[in-house]
Amino acid sequence: MTATIRLPYLLDFYPLQEEKFTRIHQFFTNLKTGRFTTTKCRECGKMHWQPRAVCPDCGSENLEWVDLPKTGEVHAFTAMLLGAPMGFEKDLPFVIALVKLDGLDFKILSRVDGIKHEDCKIGMKLRFKTVTRDDGRVFFRFEPIG
Amino acid sequence: MRKVAIVGGGLAPFGVRQATWKELAQEAGGATFRDIKNLERKDVDSMFVGAAMPERFAFQSHVAPMVAEQVGVTPTKVITRTELACASGQSAIRMAYACIAAGLSDIALCIGVEKMNIPDPPEMQTSMACVLDREFDGVQGASAPPFFALCANRHMHDYGTTREQMAMVSAKNHHFSTTNPFAQFQKDIPVEKVLASPMVAPPLRLFDCSGITDGAAGVVLTTADRAKEFTDTPMYILGSGQCSMGSNLANYKSFSTWFPLKEAAKEAYRSAKIGSGDMDLAEVHDCFTISEIMEYEDLGFCEKGKGGKFIEDGQSDLGGKIPVNTRGGLLGTGHPLGATGIAQAIELMQQFRSSVPRQRLVDNAEIGMAHNLSGAANVHSILIYGRNPP
Numbered sequence: 017m018t019a020t021i022r023l024p025y026l027l028d029f030y031p032l033q034e035e036k037f038t039r040i041h042q043f044f045t046n047l048k049t050g051r052f053t054t055t056k057c058r059e060c061g062k063m064h065w066q067p068r069a070v071c072p073d074c075g076s077e078n079l080e081w082v083d084l085p086k087t088g089e090v091h092a093f094t095a096m097l098l099g100a101p102m103g104f105e106k107d108l109p110f111v112i113a114l115v116k117l118d119g120l121d122f123k124i125l126s127r128v129d130g131i132k133h134e135d136c137k138i139g140m141k142l143r144f145k146t147v148t149r150d151d152g153r154v155f156f157r158f159e160p161i162g
Numbered sequence: 163m164r165k166v167a168i169v170g171g172g173l174a175p176f177g178v179r180q181a182t183w184k185e186l187a188q189e190a191g192g193a194t195f196r197d198i199k200n201l202e203r204k205d206v207d208s209m210f211v212g213a214a215m216p217e218r219f220a221f222q223s224h225v226a227p228m229v230a231e232q233v234g235v236t237p238t239k240v241i242t243r244t245e246l247a248c249a250s251g252q253s254a255i256r257m258a259y260a261c262i263a264a265g266l267s268d269i270a271l272c273i274g275v276e277k278m279n280i281p282d283p284p285e286m287q288t289s290m291a292c293v294l295d296r297e298f299d300g301v302q303g304a305s306a307p308p309f310f311a312l313c314a315n316r317h318m319h320d321y322g323t324t325r326e327q328m329a330m331v332s333a334k335n336h337h338f339s340t341t342n343p344f345a346q347f348q349k350d351i352p353v354e355k356v357l358a359s360p361m362v363a364p365p366l367r368l369f370d371c372s373g374i375t376d377g378a379a380g381v382v383l384t385t386a387d388r389a390k391e392f393t394d395t396p397m398y399i400l401g402s403g404q405c406s407m408g409s410n411l412a413n414y415k416s417f418s419t420w421f422p423l424k425e426a427a428k429e430a431y432r433s434a435k436i437g438s439g440d441m442d443l444a445e446v447h448d449c450f451t452i453s454e455i456m457e458y459e460d461l462g463f464c465e466k467g468k469g470g471k472f473i474e475d476g477q478s479d480l481g482g483k484i485p486v487n488t489r490g491g492l493l494g495t496g497h498p499l500g501a502t503g504i505a506q507a508i509e510l511m512q513q514f515r516s517s518v519p520r521q522r523l524v525d526n527a528e529i530g531m532a533h534n535l536s537g538a539a540n541v542h543s544i545l546i547y548g549r550n551p552p
Contacts, residue, residue, distance in 0.1 A: 027288055029301040065412040066298045092319070092417055094311035094363045096303045101288040104303065112303045112363075114312055114411065122412045125299045133364050138319050155301060 339490025401434025
């Protein structure tokens with residue numbers, strides 16, 4: 017569990033995840049069961065990041081949920097050492113990387129747990145993990161393999 | 163399309179100001195009208211206010227009419243705010259340019275304002291981080307320093323750019339800002355001091371980053387035909403280019419080449435009928451040291467991958483191929499988001515008038531560029547200005 021400070025909604029980075037707030041609530045439900053998913057258009061075949069309600073390429077709303085690879089490698093990395101936004105102050109320092117997912121062109125931005133920035137390298141192998149906040153909201157991060 | 167000119171402008175001092183958002187707007191308005199002797203407030207028919215996030219920094223929306231009242235104008239043709247994060251100021255000029263060119267306005271006032279120093283720094287950082295895709299990138303810790311650090315990490319990997327070369331950009335721009343009484347930072351920061359400053363987001367250190375700044379700036383635009391009614395030394399808009407590609411970082415083609423910048427530059431040079439070699443000086447968006455290095459390359463000032471060598475060889479300093487950021491850039495003068503693009507235009511105008519201090523004067527300059535990026539460098543905006551009519 018990650019400690020949570022309750023902030024006014026408009027100062028809180030974590031998205032509202034329930035069905036009454038978002039059409040991509042399934043993404044968060046899937047995260048809770050350890051699945052890393054996104055939307056793919058059943059009409060034109062385009063895969064999206066972030067998950068969508070409407071395909072940006074053809075406008076279709078006929079989308080399906082597909083699993084993303086849960087491994088990838090560091091394309092570029094940095095860390096947040098100073099200048100944290102509200103709600104992140106106690107997390108400092110943490111590593112941030114562009115993660116090139118295995119077999120796809122997406123380079124998804126993610127926090128990387130379990131490593132110092134001094135030990136990071138471009139090309140380093142990573143795997144997906146989830147984090148759950150104590151208000152029940154969930155998100156994904158990556159961590160080094162091995 | 164009618165030709166358009168800037169006839170004058172003025173600044174509120176940049177820095178940690180003991181003044182409110184509204185008061186900064188008043189100062190810029192006052193300075194602008196003082197600069198244009200033959201212009202009366204009642205002549206202004208339109209108003210464009212560049213402001214990135216007054217809702218966050220001043221808890222205030224609907225700011226354009228408020229600024230009009232604060233500076234004493236009553237627009238009867240067009241009034242609006244322009245928001246494009248770090249390029250909000252240039253956006254005000256671009257919209258005034260478009261309206262005057264199209265005949266919707268004859269005399270337009272642009273004021274850019276930002277008040278970024280608030281009592282609680284994490285609250286300010288929260289506001290800055292929501293410039294990126296907050297739900298999917300911001301939540302992972304992406305704000306400005308980490309994003310540009312990722313570009314630096316990748317540029318060093320792909321092209322061998324060095325830490326020292328990045329520090330040279332900061333040293334150059336801080337040296338220029340020692341000549342600028344409107345700058346937030348007016349002391350030299352030599353390369354060694356940049357390299358010894360606290361790490362913010364590796365490889366970027368404190369003096370690789372522009373400041374958190376309060377400030378405001380204003381300019382007045384009219385048609386090229388009428389410009390000499392107001393000043394002997396108008397500055398003409400010769401060309402323009404702008405390009406937006408993507409938003410969420412996963413959809414970027416590259417982190418070491420800014421493709422939207424290459425597109426914006428192509429259109430700017432085409433519309434101004436010039437090449438990158440025809441410019442006498444440039445104001446480019448050095449929000450971080452790596453940005454200026456990538457801009458040398460993607461604006462075509464040097465070959466791809468040679469931006470580090472360009473600064474190392476002094477090509478962006480006075481006497482080099484193209485002096486860059488003579489007013490001190492964002493690194494030296496600070497970066498009040500809504501004001502920056504307008505302050506850049508004022509520097510070029512004062513260079514064309516030869517009214518800047520001798521230590522930063524580019525002799526006989528006739529053509530200059532103002533460039534801004536915004537967000538995670540997914541948008542690039544360029545205006546090309548000239549001392550002579552197009």
